Structures are given as structure tokens and as C-alpha cells.
Amino acid sequence: MGLRKLLTFVLPAILLGTSLPAFADLSGLSAVKVVANPDGSQEYSITLQILALMTAFTFIPAFMMMMTSFTRIIIVFSILRQAMGLQQTPSNQIVVGLTLFLTFFIMSPVFNKANEAALQPYLAEEITLVQAAERAGEPFRDFMLGQTREEDVALFVRIAGEEGKYQSAEELPYKILLPAFVTSELKTAFQIGFMIFLPFLIIDMVVASVLMAMGMMMLSPMIISLPFKIMLFVLVDGWSLIMGTLAASFGV
Secondary structure, X not given: XXXXXXXXXXXXXXXXXXXXXXXXXXXXXXXXXXXXXXXXXXXXOHHHHHHHHHHHHHHHHHHHHHOOOHHHHHHHHHHHHHHHOOOXXXXXXXXXXXXXXXXXXXXXXXXXXXXXXXXXXXXXXXXXXXXXXXXXXHHHHHHHHHHOOHHXXXXXXXXXXXXXXXXXXXXXXXXXXXXXXXXXXHHHHHHHXXXXXXXXHHHHHHHHHHHHHOOOOOOOHHHHHHHHHHHHHHHOOHHXXXXXXXXXXXXX
């Protein structure tokens, strides 16, 4: 199952970043074979496919951050930690790990669709690698389209100078869809972070006002307000609320 999940991540990356015809000049090698099909398409040997997969590994970090829910979640967690005044708690390793597991949970329907539509038929040798990559990209395209604002898409279409070229969202290329999706994710993450920051900011203001009224201006308000913010977060079951809100924001 580990290999299958890994291939599920890699196949969309191949679709985005790997150009198989670029290896066509290696067809003279005995270990690398390019077979022309009657319909004009080409199939590549297992050796060449493995080379493409190894090349696609370099896209996995970017894919995880930019084509999934990872960006929104990590930003919200970072803003939460800053709002509470906990600079190193939870640690970066815990925040990233929690973000990864929550990303897997939110993206599991998309991964399952890619696995059923692309990975399993490819492992059963029912479709080619290129066909598998195209099929695997569709669930991720649908996910990104569902989270992307129309104004962000229009922005990058205008920047690319391709106004009126695309009649529907399904025609959008990845060069436009990806930056539009990331821009929308950043906007949504900061909106959620703003709502999270407000109650902690109110506590800081109240504590600072009380200390000033008592003449204790040399005492840092952050030291006094931190226990109250932690207590508030625990009493309202903050972690469950944050994770539930993040999952609900993706329609999970």
C-alpha cells in the first residue's frame, strides 16, 4: 500500500512537470524502447517510465504544498501559535506533522479517486503511464477548481493575456489554475486566521489596560495574558474547533 500511495502522489506531478517525448532520443539504447502505436501514440519501456518517476520525485514537496489543503492549514496553525504568544509551542515539527496528517484526512477522497481511476488500472496494465497521469490529475483539478475564486482565475488569465480563450473552467491549463488556487488558499487562510486572532487580541488589550490602570507598566502584558489565553483555548476545546473549521472549509 505504501508504494501505491506514493505513486498516487507522483502521477499528477508527472502530468505537470515531466515531458516524456524529451527522452525519445534515447530510443537507441537497448534498455530504453519507444514503441509507436497504430493510432500514432507512443509507449515507453519500463526503464524509461522508472526514469520519469524518479524525475517526478522532485515535484512531490511542491505538489504537497501547492495542490492540496496543506497551504491553508499550515498558515492557520502558524497564525494561531502567533496569536497565543507561543513562539515555539507546539514545535515546528509537530505543526508540520499535524498539518500533514490533517491534509491526508481532507484529501483522502481525492486520493481514493486518483487511485481507482489511474493507479489501479495502471498497475493492472490496463492503461499506459501517460493515460494514468491524465486520469490521476482530474480529481486534483476538480478539487482545486472547487476551492479557487473566479476573480483569482480571471486575474491570471488576464496576466497571461488569454482573455476569452477558455469557455469553461475545465479548459483551464495548470499554469493558470495552480497560481489561482494558491492565491485563493492564501486569502482563505488569512481570513480564518483573522477570526482566530480576534479573541486573543481582546484578552491582550484587557490585560494591558488593567496593568496600566494599576500602574504596573514595567510588567509585560504578554506574561500575564498568556495563561488566560491558554485557559480560554482549552475551555472552548480550541483544537477540535480549529480542525473542524478547517475540514469544514474544504467541504469535508
